[in-house]
Amino acid sequence: MRVRLSHVTGHHPAAERDGVPAVRDLNITIEPGEQVAVIGPSGAGKTTFLQVICAAIKPSAGEVCLDDTDIWSLSTKHLQEIRGRLICAPQVPPLPPRQRVITSLIAGALPAMSLTQSLVNLIYPLKTSEAYQALEAFDVQDKLWNRVDRLSGGERQRVGLARILMAPASLWLIDEPLSALDPTRAEQAINSLVDRAAARGVTLITTLHQVDVARSKFSRVIGLRDGAVAFDLPAAQVTNGELSKLYAQHEHELSSLHVQHDALSTPA
DSSP states (O other): OOEEEEEEEEOOTTSOTTSOOSEEEEEEEEOTTOEEEEEOSTTSSHHHHHHHHTTSSOOSEEEEEETTEEGGGSOHHHHHHHHTTEEEEOSSOOOOTTSBHHHHHHHTTGGGSOHHHHHHHHHSOOOHHHHHHHHHTTTOGGGTTSBGGGSOHHHHHHHHHHHHHHSOOSEEEEEOTTTTOOHHHHHHHHHHHHHHHHHHTOEEEEEOSOHHHHHHHOSEEEEEETTEEEEEEEGGGOOHHHHHHHTTTOHHHHHTTTOOHHHHSSOO
């Protein structure tokens, strides 16, 4: 799926419409199948950026186009149809605590299921093989029949990522997919997402706090600061100097992102 933002300004849902926008004057085009990491300090507008693309937030100005269609010019029915072609995964997966993992995963596949299949699924879970394989990509396949409230935080996040693989979507928008994972699990998770997206030709856009992951696993990195684009570069061109400017006055965040402060003190 192709994404194009033209002079987009948007506010966080909890903010006043006449307040400071969370994102402002964004002009970004992302081609089908492209993989993009979005980085920036806390409060930069990264989550709002994803919510604007997935039509969860209507921009106060500008145009949001998916596959060259202005999504806010569509009827409610057609807007729902285009939303069914993407998945927006929040940082905390919305998994009902008393639900079994298998049921939560299959819910991700519902847009591709008929009404009859959906009703049958309430009685007898369908697509168990696909669900197992999705969990296997994140090494939580042994949790297939567990209840969600029996999972640890990291396991819950990996189940949420596995749910993405179940979705019949051509655009994946993922907010902080590694926040609850240790370095080993984080590497496995990001590799699975990147590899599966590439194999399916899916457009992948993910926000990250881990700048080292953004530079090593993605071909393109967008830096947001104060709701605006600070840079939009091939990953190889994101220098330590660019990161120093992006995280100015937020150096404490960089120290926790596996980037050496001394290396950032001088532009590369």
